[in-house]
Amino acid sequence: MMILLAVSIIVFSLMHSVPGGPFDERKGRLPPAAKANILKKYGLDQPVWKQYINYMSHAVRFDFGIPYQRPHTTVAKLISKSWAITVQVGLTTIVVAFGFGILAGIYAAYHQNSWVDTLVTFVSSLGVTVPNFVVAMWLILIFAVSLNWLPMGGWGSSGQCLIDKYFCTDWILPVVAYAIAPMAIVARYTRASIVEVMGEDYVRTARAKGLSEVKVMRKHVLRNAQIPMVTALGTEIPNLITGSIFIESTFRINGLGKYFVTSTLNRDYPMIMATFLLVAFLWGILYLLTDIAYTMIDPRVRLGAKSLS
Amino acid sequence: MKLNESKRSSGWCRFLKFSKQIVGGTTLLSALCLAPSAVLAGGHGLPKDAAPADQQVLRVPCDNTRNEVTFDFAVAVYQRYACIADLFQDTLVDLDKDFNVIPAAAESWSVDASGKVWTFKLSKGLQWSDGTPLTAADYEATFRYSADPSSAWDFTWFYSFIGAGGIKNWSKVVAGEMPTSALGIRAVDDLTLEVETEGVFPPLPGVMKFAFLLSKKALEAHGPYYNNDPDTSVSAGPYVLTEFDPGNRIVVEANPNYKGYRPARLQRIEGIYMSPATFFTAFQQGEVDTVPYEYLTPADFKIIESDPTLKENYLRHFGDFRTDYLLFDTYTAPFNDLNVRKAFAYALDRDAIVKNVYGEIKAMPAHSMLMPGYPASDTKGELTQYQTFDCPKAKKHLADAGYPDGKGFPDQEMWLRGEGPAMSAVYQASAASIAQCLNIQIEVSNKDGKVYMDALNAKPTQLTLGAVSYGMDFLDPANLLGIWVSSGRHSWTNEKFDSMVAEASNLVGDDKKREQMFRDAQKILVDDVGGVFIAHRWQGDLFKPYVQGDSFRVPDSNGISGKHWGNDWYWGNVYITNAK
Numbered sequence: 001m002m003i004l005l006a007v008s009i010i011v012f013s014l015m016h017s018v019p020g021g022p023f024d025e026r027k028g029r030l031p032p033a034a035k036a037n038i039l040k041k042y043g044l045d046q047p048v049w050k051q052y053i054n055y056m057s058h059a060v061r062f063d064f065g066i067p068y069q070r071p072h073t074t075v076a077k078l079i080s081k082s083w084a085i086t087v088q089v090g091l092t093t094i095v096v097a098f099g100f101g102i103l104a105g106i107y108a109a110y111h112q113n114s115w116v117d118t119l120v121t122f123v124s125s126l127g128v129t130v131p132n133f134v135v136a137m138w139l140i141l142i143f144a145v146s147l148n149w150l151p152m153g154g155w156g157s158s159g160q161c162l163i164d165k166y167f168c169t170d171w172i173l174p175v176v177a178y179a180i181a182p183m184a185i186v187a188r189y190t191r192a193s194i195v196e197v198m199g200e201d202y203v204r205t206a207r208a209k210g211l212s213e214v215k216v217m218r219k220h221v222l223r224n225a226q227i228p229m230v231t232a233l234g235t236e237i238p239n240l241i242t243g244s245i246f247i248e249s250t251f252r253i254n255g256l257g258k259y260f261v262t263s264t265l266n267r268d269y270p271m272i273m274a275t276f277l278l279v280a281f282l283w284g285i286l287y288l289l290t291d292i293a294y295t296m297i298d299p300r301v302r303l304g305a306k307s308l309s
Numbered sequence: 310m311k312l313n314e315s316k317r318s319s320g321w322c323r324f325l326k327f328s329k330q331i332v333g334g335t336t337l338l339s340a341l342c343l344a345p346s347a348v349l350a351g352g353h354g355l356p357k358d359a360a361p362a363d364q365q366v367l368r369v370p371c372d373n374t375r376n377e378v379t380f381d382f383a384v385a386v387y388q389r390y391a392c393i394a395d396l397f398q399d400t401l402v403d404l405d406k407d408f409n410v411i412p413a414a415a416e417s418w419s420v421d422a423s424g425k426v427w428t429f430k431l432s433k434g435l436q437w438s439d440g441t442p443l444t445a446a447d448y449e450a451t452f453r454y455s456a457d458p459s460s461a462w463d464f465t466w467f468y469s470f471i472g473a474g475g476i477k478n479w480s481k482v483v484a485g486e487m488p489t490s491a492l493g494i495r496a497v498d499d500l501t502l503e504v505e506t507e508g509v510f511p512p513l514p515g516v517m518k519f520a521f522l523l524s525k526k527a528l529e530a531h532g533p534y535y536n537n538d539p540d541t542s543v544s545a546g547p548y549v550l551t552e553f554d555p556g557n558r559i560v561v562e563a564n565p566n567y568k569g570y571r572p573a574r575l576q577r578i579e580g581i582y583m584s585p586a587t588f589f590t591a592f593q594q595g596e597v598d599t600v601p602y603e604y605l606t607p608a609d610f611k612i613i614e615s616d617p618t619l620k621e622n623y624l625r626h627f628g629d630f631r632t633d634y635l636l637f638d639t640y641t642a643p644f645n646d647l648n649v650r651k652a653f654a655y656a657l658d659r660d661a662i663v664k665n666v667y668g669e670i671k672a673m674p675a676h677s678m679l680m681p682g683y684p685a686s687d688t689k690g691e692l693t694q695y696q697t698f699d700c701p702k703a704k705k706h707l708a709d710a711g712y713p714d715g716k717g718f719p720d721q722e723m724w725l726r727g728e729g730p731a732m733s734a735v736y737q738a739s740a741a742s743i744a745q746c747l748n749i750q751i752e753v754s755n756k757d758g759k760v761y762m763d764a765l766n767a768k769p770t771q772l773t774l775g776a777v778s779y780g781m782d783f784l785d786p787a788n789l790l791g792i793w794v795s796s797g798r799h800s801w802t803n804e805k806f807d808s809m810v811a812e813a814s815n816l817v818g819d820d821k822k823r824e825q826m827f828r829d830a831q832k833i834l835v836d837d838v839g840g841v842f843i844a845h846r847w848q849g850d851l852f853k854p855y856v857q858g859d860s861f862r863v864p865d866s867n868g869i870s871g872k873h874w875g876n877d878w879y880w881g882n883v884y885i886t887n888a889k
Contacts, residue, residue, distance in 0.1 A: 020759025031465055033484035038461035069376050070555065072534040082556075137586065145590055152594055153583055249373055249584040254557040258374065265727075266376045267759060 007280040008059075011273060012052045020267050022068040042068070042269075055273060065270035069262060075274045079256060083278075085155055086248070086255035088166075090241030092175050097182040097240070098233070104183070105190025106222075112195060120187055127184025133246035136177040140250070143173060153252030174251040178244060182236045189232045193225035200224070226297045234290040238282040242275075351563030351576035353881070358857070360887045365576040367856065367883065369393065370597045370604070373556055373582040380536045380550070382521035383451045386464040393559050393580045396880060397536055397544035399569045401429050401448070401502070401517040404875040406865035408784045410514045413570055413877070414443075414522075414545075415502070424509035424817055425477075429502045429517065434568045437524050438544045445496035447545075450525035453489035454533065456482045464519075467782060470791065471516065472814060477505040509815050512785040518875055519782075547573040547881050556582050571881025574858075589851075598856050598885075602628075602671065602849040606731065610668050618854060624861055625670065626871030628848025629780030630680040630789065633672075633735065635723070635841040636765075638773045638800045643719060648710035650838035654696045655703035656746035657739055663844050666738045672844040677835045678789055680845035682867060685786040685827035695835040696842055700746040707747050715748030723751050724775040727758035736776040739843055770800040778846070781874070786827035787814040793839050801839040806830050848874075855889040858882040 022042055030038070039045045043054060058065065064075035108120035144152035151158045154170040161168035197203060198221055206216045243257025256275070263271035352362030359365070371392035378388045380397055389395075403413040415429040435443035455462045456479060468479040477493025493505030506513060524543045527535040535541045542550040547567050552560035559580035563573040583591055588604040589612075591597045602625075605613070613619040635653065637644035644650055659674035676693040679686035687693075704714070712718040723740050725733060733755055740751040751774070756764075764771040782788050790810050795802040813826035835842070850861075850872050860882035861872040872879055 018757075018760070019763040020757070030461070030463070031469065031480065031483045033458045033486075034461045034465050037458040037485070041459065041461065069378065071378055072537045133586075140587065140590055145594055148594075152587065152590060152596070250587060252373065252557070252581070252583045252587075254373075254554070254582065258556075262374065262376060265757065265759075 003284050004277060004280050007276060008056060008273065009052070011276045012055070013048070015264075015267070015269055015272050016048050016051075018267070022267050022269070044269075055270070059273070059277070064274040067263070067271040068268040069259075069266055069271065075270045078259075078271070079274060079278065082254060082256040082259065083243075085253060086243035086257060087241050089155070089174060089178065089247070089253060089255060090237075090243065092171060093178045093182070093240050094237060096175055097179040097236075098186055100179075101183040101186025102190050102229075104187040106194060108187065109191045109194035109198065117191075120191065124184035124188045127180040128188075130180075131246070132177050132181055132244065133250055135180055136173070136247060136250040139173045139177050153250075155251070155253045155255075170251075174247050174253060177251070178240070178247045182240060185236065186229075186233055189229055190225070193228045194221055196228075197221050197225045223297065227294065230290055230293050230297065234286055234293070238279060238286050242279055242282065350565035350567075351573045353572035353574055355574055355884055356857075358886045358888070359574070360855075360885045360889055362576055364889070365574060365885050366579065367575050367577075367599075367885065368579045368581060368597045369599055370588045370591060371559065371580040371582045372585050372604070374585060377555065379534060381523060381533070382464075382519065383455050383462070383523050384460075384533045385462070388463070390555070390559060390580070393561055393578060395521055395546070395877065396548040396561055396578075397542070397546045397550070398522045399435075399546055399571070400522075400877065401520040402514055403570070403877050404515075404518060404784070404873070406860070406863075406873050406876065407867075408873070408875070410518070411878075414520075415517070418514055418517075420513075424511075425506050427504045427506070427513055428497075429504065431500045431502065432568075432570070433500065435545060436566055436568055437526075438549050438564050438566045440566060441524070441526055441543070442499070443522075443545045444499040445502040446499070447522050447525045448502050448520060449494050449496040450528060451520075451522040452476070452494040453492060454523060454528060456492055457489050458483055458485045460533070467519070470797075471510065471787070472508065472791070472811070475507045477507055479507075509817055511817050512783060512787060515783045515785065545569070547571050548578060551577075558582065571878045573881055574884040575880075592851065592853075595853075598853045600851045602847075602851075605851065607668055610670055613851065614670065619851065622852045622854055623670075623849055624852065624871035625847045625849040626869050626873055627680065627682050628846060629874045630683045631778050631780035631846040631848070632675050632678055632680060632789075633732070633776070633778045633843045633846065634675070634678070635739065635843065636772075636775050636777060636799055636801075637838075637840070638770050639802070639839070640769060640800050641773070643710070643712075644773065646710045647838065648706045649712075650841070652703045652707035652710065652747055653743055654835075654838050654841045655699045655706065656743040657696075657841055657843065658698040658742045658746075659843060660698065662735060662738045662742065666735050667844060667846075670847065670849075672846050675842035675845045677831055677842055678793070678840070679786060679831060682869075683781070683786070683789065684784065685824045685831065687828070687831065692832060692835050695832075696838070698742075703746050707749075712749075718747070718749045720750040720752065721774050723753045724761055724764065724772055725753060725755040726761040726775070726777055728755055728776075732778075735843065739776065765798055772800075776843075784875075786824075786831075790827060790830055790834070793834055799839060801837075803833055803837050803839070806833045806837070806839075809833070853889075855886045856883060857886050858884055 021044060022038065036045065043051060055065070062076055067073065067075050067078055070078055104120045108117040111117050140152045143150045150172055151170040156165035156168050156170065158168045158170040203216060203220050206220050243255045245257045245261045247253070248255045248257040259271055260275050263275060351365050355362065369392045375391060376388055377390045379385050380390050380394055382389065382395060399414040401413060401415040402410045405411050414431055414435060416432045418427055418429045420427050431445060437443055454460055465483050468475045478487050478491045481487040482489055482492050495503040497503050504513065504517070522545070523533070524545070527541065527543050531541045535543070536550060537553065539550045539553055544550070544564050547564055547569065548561035549564045551562045552558060560577060562577045563575065581597060585604050588600045589609040592600045613623050637650060639645055639650065663669060663672050663674050676696045677687050681688045707715060707718070723736065725736050728736065737753050740753050744751045761775070765775065779789065779792060787810065791797065791814065793799055793801065794807045794810055809826050809830040813823050813830065816823040816826070858879065860876055860879040862870055864870040865873065
C-alpha cells in the first residue's frame, strides 16, 4: 500500500508538471473560455493536491475516471478489455520464453564451451541487443511477406486456431518476437546459475558418492540454482504481462501496451495514473511472490525468519 | 434494425462457411450465404469494368498510434477516426478537382446585399439512416453544439481566426458571453439555412466545406458520441457504421437510406488498425488497398519507383498545400535583426534537402509560403530571389548583423513538434545546412507536441527557433497568409503585411486586385523573412490497380490526378474493378 501511495504521488506530481493538457492546440490556441471550460469539465481547474485527493478517493473504489482518449467508456472498462488480450500475449510469451530459455540454459551449462554453448550465448546476446520491434519486422518480412506462411498481424482473428479463438496462427509471430529478449535473459541467467552451482563442493561430493547424473542435477544443481534464477527472472514477468507498445502496435494487437505511451503523449491523466498503479501493484505482488518462493526453494530463508521472530 | 439483420446475416454466413469446411460445400448453403447480396445498398452506377456489387469492398489501413475519439468533425477535428471519417454526413458544399466549390447537401447558395448573410438551400428529400428527415435544424444544432463552451471544440479557433468570415457572435458565444442561440446560424425553415458573418467574406461558401453535421435528434438522445456505437449511430452520409472496435477494426457499409449527392458504389469499407510501420508491408501482402503518402518511408518509395505498376498507381497531388518552414521569435535577439533572418534564408540549401532527404516525389523546394497551384502563389518564381541558397550572401548578411564568420553568434536550439523520423531528418538537414554555411551551432531538439505548442502559443513566445508545417483549411490566400498576421501564432510583425492581408481578405468584386494584394503581401513575408520556407510537400496515395474512379484517376486541369484534398465525392465514386 505504501508503494502504491508513493507511486501515485510521484506520478501525479510529474504528469501535472508537464506542459499541455487534455485539449488540442496544434493549429491554434483555444479561446480562454473554452479552455477554462474543458479544465473545469475534467476537474483540472482545482489545485493539484485537491485533484489528487479527489482522484485517489475514487480510485480506492476502483473508479479510475473517464479516459480522455476514449470518452465513451471508463478507464476500468478500457483496461479490463485491453489488458485481457495483453495478459494472453504475456502469459504465452512467458511460457515460451521461460520454457525454451531454461532448457537452452541448462543444455548450455551442461555442455560448457561446446558449439551448443557458443550458439546459445550468441543467440542470447543477439536477443538482448536487438530490439523486439526490429525482430518483429524481420519476422513479418520473412514469414508473412516472403514465405507467406503466417499472418502478419492480429490476435485470434486468423481463423486458424487450436481452440476457439485461442492458440491461433496469428499468435506465433508476436509471441516469438516478444519472447526472444526474455528468453535470452532467462537462458543466460540459467546457464550462469547452473555453472556456478556445478562448481560447488557439494556437487562434487554428490558425484563422488556415486549418485547418478540425473539425481545430481535434480537434487543438488537445479534446486540450488533456483534462487538466483527466481530473483533475476521474476522481474521479467510484470514487464511481459503489461504489454509492449512495439509488439502490440506492429502485430495489430489491441492490447494495453500502447496506452502506456499514448496516455502520456495525450496527457490522459486518468489513464496514466491507472496504468502506473497497475504496474506498481503487479511489481509489489511479484516481489511478494518472489519472497514466498524463496522460502519454498531454500529452507534456510524460512528458518532465518523463525529465529528472528 | 437493418444493422442487426446485417449482423445476423454475417454471423450466419460465418457459420455456413465453417460448416462447409467441416462437411464440404453445398449449393444450398452457398445460396443462403449469398442471400444478403440481394439487399446490397452499394453498387450505385457501377461501370462495366466493376466487380460484382457484393465484392465492392475497400480495405484501408488505420494508424493504431493515433489518438482518436470520434467520427465527427463537429465533436473533435483533430481526434477523428481518420481512416474512416466524415462518411456519416454530407457537408453543405464539396470541392471539385480544381478546388471549385460545388453543391453537396446544399443545392444552391446566395448572399444578400450586405454581403454578410448567406442563404444555403438544402436539397430536398435528404434523410438520416433511421428515416428521420434531415433539416436545416440539424445544421443549426450542430453549430450551436460546437460553439458551446462546454463542448470545448478543438476547432473553435477557426471561426475566430478567419476574422470577417467568422460566424456572427462566434467568439462571444465561445467565450460564454452570449447564449448559443445568438450565433449567426439560423434554420429559417426545413430547407433553408442562414449563415451570418461578422464582416464581408467572399470565400465563405468554401469555408462551409467544414459544415459536417450531427443529427439533432441523436445528439439530444445520446450525446455527442452517438456515432461511436452501431446501435445509436445514425448517418446522413453514404455509409453507416456496422462494426466498431476502436484500435482493431471499423466497418462501414453503404447506407440504404442515403438520398444525397454521392451514393456509394462500394458495398463496404473496412478500416484495419495497424502500426504505421507495417502499412506498406500490409499493402504488399494484399491486406489493404491503399496507403497514404505520409506512411511511406524513403525505402518504400525506392521500391515504388522501381516497380512500374506501383509507380503508376502512386498518385501524387497537392494535398492541403502544405509547407514546411522555420519560424523565429523576431521580437528578441538575435532574430530581431533582419540580417540574421536573411542569413538563415540564404543559408538553407533547399534543392539538396528536397533531392536527398525528402525525395523529389514527396516535395518541391519552397521559396515562399504558398505552394505553386494555390491561389495567388508565385508560379513565375519571382520570389525565389528572396529565399534561395546563396551561402556567400548568407555570410555577408550575418557579418552585417555583427557576426562575421559566425563569431559571437549564440548557440541555437531548434525545436521540432514531435516529428517522426522522416520529417526529423528534413529539419536536421535544414539545421545542418544553415549551421555549416554560417559556421554557427544549431542543436535540434524534437519536443513533445504539446510542449512545443505551449511554447509557440505563449505570449511572449518561448520558442526562439522552431520548425513546423502548415496546410490549408480552405482554398484562399486569406487562410495560409492569415496565419502570419501579428495576432496569429508567429512572433513576427509587419504592419503593412497585416493591413494588406486584412484588406484583401474582405475585398469583394475585384478578384484581380485581391489576388495582387495577396501576392504583394507574400512578397513582404518572404523579404522580411517572417519564416524560412523549406519545401512544399507533394502528397499522394498508393492504390492497388483494381481501385478505380474518375475522382482520383482522371487528372485535374493542371494535369494532377490523385485524391485531392476536400474532394468528399471520392467516397461515392471509388470502386473495385473485376481485375481484382
